[in-house]
Amino acid sequence: MARTKGIGGLQLSGKLGNLVFVPYGDETIVRMAPEKRKSDSxxxxxxxxxxxxxxxxxxxxxxxxxxxxxxxxxxxxxxxxxxxxxxxxxxxxxxxxxxxxxxxxLHFSCGPLPLPKNLSAKRSGDQPSEVHIRWNPRCFTQQEAADDELCLVLLGDPYEARLVGCGVGRGAGAYTLHLNEQQAQEHPALFLFFRRNDASYYSDDKFFRL
Structure with a gap:
């Protein structure tokens, strides 16, 4: 196996003879193509x-x-x-x-932005279609900002996952998610995370079963 830098700003990828070029970060790994193996091997x-x-x-x-x-x-x-x-x-x-x-x-987000403390998500006892999301609104580090936006992924089918920006900042400390009729009858997976208001940084996500 060998490593090489891109040539003229280009990054090689693919197979040439018995050599395979694999992009890896800002480098390209060059290795011998593996011999075909029998399925029972x-x-x-x-x-x-x-x-x-x-x-x-x-x-x-x-x-x-x-x-x-x-x-x-x-x-x-x-x-x-x-x-x-x-x-x-x-x-x-x-x-x-x-x-x-x-x-x-599962994980849908990762990054250096800290999650707020005491992040929680619970269904309302009176209205099962409402999910009360709460967190500590204080910023404890220089990386955090009051206008960092709450984002969520509400899973039915994970292969149809969609990112939802809630339009609520870290400084608000609370958000109410409204489930549709089908979601309210199920127990979907919820992933919460935050992103910088210009989407330049993201946090890791946190899982909740509703």
Whole structure:
């Protein structure tokens, strides 16, 4: 395996003869193309890992434009791309057959922006269609700002996940989410996070089961 920088600002990618060029951060890894293996030569653990990897890649392709491009790429490093970070974070949510087994292990946001303290989400006892989201409105670090916007992902089908900007700042300390009739009858997964008002920074997300 060898590493090379892009040539003239271009980054090589693909296969040339028996060499494979793989983008990795701001470098390109050059390695020998693997020999084809018979399907029965994989160990059980290797087969399970391949199926899990396939499963998380299906999710990646579905949410790439909505989440990976605007959020995860901002946390990329010289060694880890946004794709690498997303796959690593979400792989534990998938089972041995490549199926999604635990929504609570999914992640749709990551970044250096701190989450507020005491972030919570609970359904109203009087109105099951209302979800009261609360947090400490104080800013404890220089990274936090009162106008950091609350964002959420409300999951039915994770492969149809959509980012919702709530239009409420960190300084408000509260937000009420209104569920539709179908959502109110179910127990959907809710992911909460914050972003800078110019969308330049994001926080990690936090999972809630409603």
């Amino acid at each position: 994989w160990s059980q653990k290797q087969q399970e890992h391949r199926r899990r990897f396939y499963g998380v890649n299906v999710l990646y392709r579905k949410v790439k434009q909505e989440f990976v491009e605007p959020i995860w790429k901002r946390s990329a490093t010289k060694k880890l791309t946004g794709y690498n970070l997303f796959i690593k974070a979400n792989l534990p949510a998938f089972g041995e057959f490549g199926q999604l087994v635990d929504q609570s292990l």
